[in-house]
Amino acid sequence: MNSWERVFASVAGKPVDRRAVVPLLSLYGAKLTNCPLEKYYTDSNAYIAGQQAVYDNFEPDVLFGPFCFAKEGLPFGTTVKYFENQPPNMSRAAFRDCRKISEFTVAELLQHPVVQYQENAVDGLVKKFSNEVPIAPIMLGPLDLPAIIVGVENWLQGLLFNEEDARAALDVSVPYFVARCNRMFALGAPMIIISGLFVNPKILTYGLAESIAIPVMQDAFSQLQGPVIFHSGGAAILPFLDLFSNLPNVAGFVLNPGEDPLLARGKIASGQLLDGNLDGPNFHRMTADGVYRQALELLHHCRGETRFTLGTSGADIRPETPIENIQALKKAAEAEHVEEKVKKGEILGISCGVFSDELHHLQETGAIDFPIVYLDSMLHMRPKKLEEGLNKTIQQQLQRYDKIILLYGDCHARMFQAEQPGRVLRLQGSNCIEIILGKERYREIRQKGSFVLLHEWTLRWHRVFTKELGLDEKTARQFMPEHHSELLYLDNGCQPIPEKELQECSDFCGLPWRVETLDFNPLLREISATLETLQEAG
Secondary structure, three states: HHHHHHHHHHOEEEEOOOOOOOOOOHHHHHHHHHOOHHOOOOOOOHHHHHHHHHHHHOOOOEEOOOOOHHHHHHHHOOOOOOOOOOOOOEEOOOOHHHHHHHHHHHHHHOHHHHHHHHHHHHHHHHHHHOOEEEEEEEEEEOOHHHHHHHHHHHHHHHHHOOHHHHHHHHHHHHHHHHHHHHHHHHHOOOEEEEOOOOOOOOOOOHHHHHHHHHHHHHHOOOOOOOOOOOOOOOOOOOOHHHHHOOOOOOOEEOOOOOOOOOOOOOOOOOOEEEEEEOOOOHHHOOOOOHHHHHHHHHHOOOOOOOOOEEEOOOOOOOOOOOHHHHHHHHHHHHHHHHHHHHHHHOEEEEEEEHHHHHHHHHHHHHOOOOOOOEEEEEHOOOHHHHHHHHHHHHHHHOOOEEEOOOOOOOOOOHHHHHHHHOOOOEEOOOHHHHHOHHHHHHHHHHHHOEEEOOOOHHHHHHHHHHHOOOHHHHHHHHHHHHHHHHEEEEOOOOOOOHHHHHHHHHHHHHOEEEEEEEOHHHHHHHHHHHHHHHHHOO
16 A cells, blocks of 8 residues: 555545554654755745655655745735744734735735745645655634734634624635635645644633634635645644534544544544644654654554544654654554554444543543444434444444444434344443443433433533524423423543533523432443453354
């Protein structure tokens, strides 16, 4: 398999000869060619030579276009400062008033030398590596560019308090973003990395992201002529992942260091790729053996994930990083592939994402030791899609594992058909709450009329009630008290109790809420009994 085949087999969830390795080495090419950074970030031929050197030394499975967001503001009048061993930084915003962005036209912006440099670099790399190695340009999202031009605080103020001015700015930044991306696709780039520098939890609350950012991104992404991979931009991406997952043309995500890919899988569509989550910018502080062990540990953790690539997160790998540290990534991927050849026959779990926190806890404590892949819990609201996604995942995973335990209840009408004697077995229980509480406790809370919330759905309560159930506050306050007496949150001890979300849900439904500590033993007993039955089947 060449890199192109390996990457797009990973995107499709098909078997690969080894994991695709995707370190961010846009900057590192300047070190390998001893090129001054001012030339590297202005001369497309110098950049192409640097990426050729990157490929010669490491053979990564993806090569990237220039990664230099500070220069994105130059067409609007920002200034940058160059450094010896890092990309240039913005030294001065163009102006403070976001409305001034509307004074520019997309046509004139596309003629700027910064745009020409990036397009020439991508064009040259695409021609050089053809269908051997995918070339991925890196672009700012439509809401991120104004933050570069006027500054984050000024842009946030505009969005919140000067809707007319913000809309005028977006009337330029959105079509400019769309044009830039589609020109890259026309050059032959098979995918584009989109960064969320502004749309992240450090700047926006979940509610603001959902109400202000997502509609703009929905509009912009729907006009793209190819797939995009959403990058965290160095901030956490997990809290907004369910929002990003539903955007058009989003094929995958680069997770931030420390964000668990298996937890992330429970929040996104089963067909989307996950990449990461190694801390590339800190590789220079590690030994080659340390990088190797960390990468191999991550690969072991994600063993059941077919749509996963081993990548670095955050900013570029720094120039002072020893070459052998970067080479350790590919060695880890090759070692994991050898292990996989001899480990087939182990048990895999396929679970609803609603259990992700609890199962992750059981794995961390050593109570269970099998890998688990997760499907989005929102599929529960679309039984046909759940059936299709679950059956497809089972078929794919039976190519790698002899036995599968389904961590699901009776979540669609033909769940029993997913089971295969001796190979695929489901937990006993009508739904996730009965499974996690046990039959006796479940019967008690049903008689009391409690509406039970697990952590994963509590964070998404607004989507569940409004989008999935189609309720507004008025109908919810009529319907819920007729059938339920309270909201009961099961505290798993793995995450802080989301009191704000619980109160919001309580106000919406007209029900009081309370917290009960979750006992993990009923869930663990059910898993153990199912595993025992599977293993006895031989």
